[in-house]
Each structure stands twice: as structure tokens, then as C-alpha cells.
Amino acid sequence: MLKISYIKKNIKKLIIDLKNRRFKNINLLNILLLLDKNNIKYKIKLNKILTIINNYSKNFNKNINNINKILKIKNRKKYYKSIIKNNNIKINKILLLIPNILDKKYSNKINNNIIYKYSGNRRENKKYYSYIELSKTNDIFDIIKSSEISGSGFMIYHGVGLRIYNALVKYFLDYNNKHGYKEYIVPFLVNKNSLYGTGQLPDKNNQLYKIYNNNLYLIPTGEVPLINIYRNKIFNINDLPIKSQTYTNCYRKEAGSYGKKVRGLNRLHEFGKVEIIEIVDKNRSIIRFKYMLNHIKNLLKSLGLIFRIKILSSKDLPNTSSITYDFEVFSVGQKIWLEVSSLSNCLEYQSNNLNIKYRYNNKIEYCHTLNGSSLSLPRVLVAIIEYYQFEKKIRIPKVLEEYY
């Protein structure tokens, strides 16, 4: 979340940003400022009372006679404290709902502009079958059995499909590792605090699976545990950027999704994803963001697939993000674009919650956090199966051969 002090300083920009995001309750800002003003008023009153009590205690032996006066004051202390506490609860609730400020690119209107397009490395001009069609003659997956076991939105992989899937995981991890992203295996179940920390709560509450008997949630993305590793950490600026990656399953309810485009492998409740994150100092966050953009772009290029990069319009941005690029591969069999990565710069929004800081010239600043997929598995699998098909058989990209 944003800090209240930050909001007060940047209130004009924030109002414009919220309008660009089509944020419904801009009035919340007024309530917030009012609560804060009120709170400061009572904090001053409380401070005065505490000073009196402290002074009295210091000279306790000298003035035993005035004790009744102090006892009266103590009641007011309790009263002010409760007001301040209630205000703080209200303020925090509102702060959690206020989205991040926008990158300056959004000062002009942006409507999901495509900023880059790659047309793939093959030109064979033939009929492309969809991955579902191909699965009839190839050993790829079993959606009938998986829905018997778990319902729709789950998948069983086997045969060629499984081998490509595994090869992709290893290739992605290797590729990221070669570029300095340290790999972690992290928990797939996390507590509430972690989700508030990275901003999935309260915003995405209805998309999360909750384990009710012990208050844990299935992670919607590896970003959650991966960034939470660095909670309450103060880095030396020379140790930044921190670069990490993790391969996890991701769990999403996908409430409200329906139709042909979201069937089968296109949209699952449970899917594998390799996630990369960087924790950086604020002066390098733009540069690191560009680096990650290129990193993912080159990874997709190496697979030879048709893909494009979009800058998300301000009204589609996640609350935590100040700027987001989506990477979409083209499914040549279905003739649709599939999102396989989403790269965001969260600035201080997450590190405010998680208390991730760095030391620089004896000053302590909040880090910026960046995250992106590198990459999401089922959709890349679809794109590869369809794009590399040859007479209803499946081939694989060259880069995957050593992993296959």
C-alpha cells in the first residue's frame, strides 16, 4: 500500500491517476485525509497528557499529594487512545484499497497498445490444427480424467505433452539462472499476512483458494512467497538488485470466466509457472524493468513463437502495479492470443507493506519490487504444440532439444 505521508504529499497526482484507473471511490481520499487530520489532533492531545504523566512519575516521591489530578488525567488518556486506535483501523482499511500511483508513461492515454511484435521463426503455410485436435492423434493430456478427479480447470499431462512441459520448466529455470536469477523452492500455501504484503489481499480475495481449517491460502502466483522471503530486510545498496526465481503451481478460482477461449489448457485453476522477481533501489528501477522486459522477450524469441508485447491501459492495471506489460503468444491452431507473462513494476507499494528497505549514504529508503512470469507453462505448451506441428505430429523448438 501507499504510505499516508506519501499520499498527502502527492495528492494531486494521485487523484489524476485514480481517475485514469477508473477507480470508483475517489471520495475515499477525502475520508482518509479527514481521518488523518482528526488523528493528528488527538495525538497532540494525547502527547500532552503523556508528558504530564511522565513528568509526574519522574518526580513521584516529591508530589504524592497531587495523585488525584493524575488519576483524572488517566481517564482522558484512555479515551484519546481508543479514538486514535479506531481511526488507525479505519485509515488502514482505506489505504489497502488505494491503488499504486501510475508510471509517467500513463500521463498520455494508453489503450492496451501493442509495442512489439515478433512473427515467429517458421513459415510453412499449411493448415494448423488446434492442440485439442492434435491430442486425438498424439499423447498429450487427458482432460476427461482430470475433470472426473477434480472438476473443470485441472489437467493431466502425459506422453509428448508431459515431456515438453518438463523440458520447458528446465529450460526456463536454466535460462533465468544463467541471467542471475537464483532459484528457490517455496511453499505453495501461505498465510494472510503474506498475501496482504504483496497486495493480492484484499483486492483479489474472490480469486483465491482458502484452506479454511488452518487459515492458509493456495498461492495464486509464485511472486507471493518469493517476495515475502525478503520481508523486514534492510539491504546494503551494493547487494541490490536481488534477483530470484521460483517454479510453482499457481491456483486461481477464475470466477466469472467462461466460454470457448478459457477452456482446456487456455485457463486452468491450477497451472505451473516460473516467476522471476527483482528487488532494486529506486534509482535503478526503470532500468531493471527494461532489463526484465528484454529478458522475457528474448526467452520467447528463443522458442521461435509468434508473440506480441502490450502495455496495459491504466484502467486494466493491477492495484499494486504502476506499469504493466503483457506478453502474449499466438495460438496458431485456435487463432487467439494467449497471455503467458505479465511484467509489473510495483515501486514501493509492496515494500511498504513488507518493510523491505536499503541503506544508502546513511539513509534508509524503501526498495522497489518488480515481478514477471518467465513463463507460464500450459499456454506456452499449447503454442508450441500447435506451432511446431508437422503432418499432425509434434516437433519441438531447437532450444528444448537438450531438455527433452
Next chain:
RNA sequence: GGAGAGAUGGCAGAGUGGUUUAUCGCGACGGUCUUGAAAACCGUUGAAGAAUACAUUUUCUUCCGGGGGUUCAAAUCCCUCUCUCUCCGCCA
């Protein structure tokens, strides 16, 4: 699941109701010495909020795992929650 111990600043670690304004140490920063560095010696040392003043001052308050309570006064006593460690039990 049973029993016990614990959580203190960047790290380490004292402190069981009142000079605690949180000791000492390490680290970090500054200085002296030096051609430079090291060593040695000297000094400084966290976070948040507010008032006041403004080329940057003075003052107040809060923070010892989280929350609540007792007291004129709480790191210290009480309640509660979370987490960690040790032993036992159970089980991959």
C-alpha cells in the same frame, strides 16, 4: 499431541517495577596518525509521528514478537495470540 525454554536496535547480547535517556561488544560512519592502506587511538550510531523554527533548530510522544490489562511509573508483573528452540510421542 504432551512437557519445558525463549522472542530486546544492522548483528550479537545484558537488563525481572523507578538515573534505562535500553549497558557492553561487533559492524557501520567520521576524525587523528600515514605517501596510501591496515593497525592503534578518539568520537558518532535505530525507526515512526507531531509541534516549532528554518539552510536546517529546539522540543514532545511512541516503538524491547503482535494485541490487551495492572500501576503515578512496565522490556520487566498479569492475560492472550503468533513464531522459534529443546525433549518425548506419532508419522512420511
